Amino acid sequence: MVVLERALPSPWSIIVMPMLGSPPFRAVLTITLCLQLLIPQGVSHAEEPHDSLPIRKEIRHVRLDKNSLHGVLVDQAGRGVPDAPVLIGQGGKLIFELRTNEQGRFVQESIAPGIYQVVTHAGGAVYHVWNSDAAPEGAKAGIIEQVDPKVARGAPAGSLLALLTNPIFLALLVAAAIAIPLAIDRREKTAS
Numbered sequence: 001m002v003v004l005e006r007a008l009p010s011p012w013s014i015i016v017m018p019m020l021g022s023p024p025f026r027a028v029l030t031i032t033l034c035l036q037l038l039i040p041q042g043v044s045h046a047e048e049p050h051d052s053l054p055i056r057k058e059i060r061h062v063r064l065d066k067n068s069l070h071g072v073l074v075d076q077a078g079r080g081v082p083d084a085p086v087l088i089g090q091g092g093k094l095i096f097e098l099r100t101n102e103q104g105r106f107v108q109e110s111i112a113p114g115i116y117q118v119v120t121h122a123g124g125a126v127y128h129v130w131n132s133d134a135a136p137e138g139a140k141a142g143i144i145e146q147v148d149p150k151v152a153r154g155a156p157a158g159s160l161l162a163l164l165t166n167p168i169f170l171a172l173l174v175a176a177a178i179a180i181p182l183a184i185d186r187r188e189k190t191a192s
Contacts, residue, residue, distance in 0.1 A: 055124040059115070062127050062143060063135035069108045071143030073100050073120055080104020081147055087119040122147040 062069065069088075073081045080103040088096040088108060098106045113134070116127050122145040130139055 061139035063132045063139045072105045089117040
């Protein structure tokens with residue numbers, strides 16, 4: 001009985017071993033492994049982002065100036081950050097989408113008093129916006145947020161992140177990941 005068991009091939013050697021040497025199987029395996037390397041870990045593992053925007057829980061009080069909400073986005077040195085996005089929502093819905101001017105300032109005219117969520121690259125905050133005559137003591141004249149200007153305007157053009165997120169670079173990378181193993185396989189066939 002022992003001799004028969006050794007003489008019979010295992011399922012591994014019957015099914016898998018011939019496939020390992022076949023060019024189509026190697027091509028599919030190579031493509032699968034290359035695609036797995038290109039898929040971001042957050043997509044493949046559905047992880048929570050670690051560097052998400054901070055949301056402040058306290059409500060800040062701001063008073064309107066002639067029914068206009070004023071604000072400024074500054075960098076760490078106190079300089080205004082130009083062309084940065086500012087989103088203003090109410091009740092979880094986006095109602096205003098603004099960009100800062102050359103000095104980092106933004107103005108939303110004709111805004112009613114109420115509670116608003118303001119989101120910038122510094123994070124999100126909740127503001128209770130008051131008419132100037134009804135504002136509580138200590139209400140600020142406008143919104144001031146400190147942001148990182150590189151994030152507010154996008155990554156620098158020469159950064160590695162900019163290269164890796166470029167769709168043309170990604171397409172070339174995928175094409176190379178497919179073409180190079182196939183060319184090597186073809187060369188091995190012609191050499192033998």
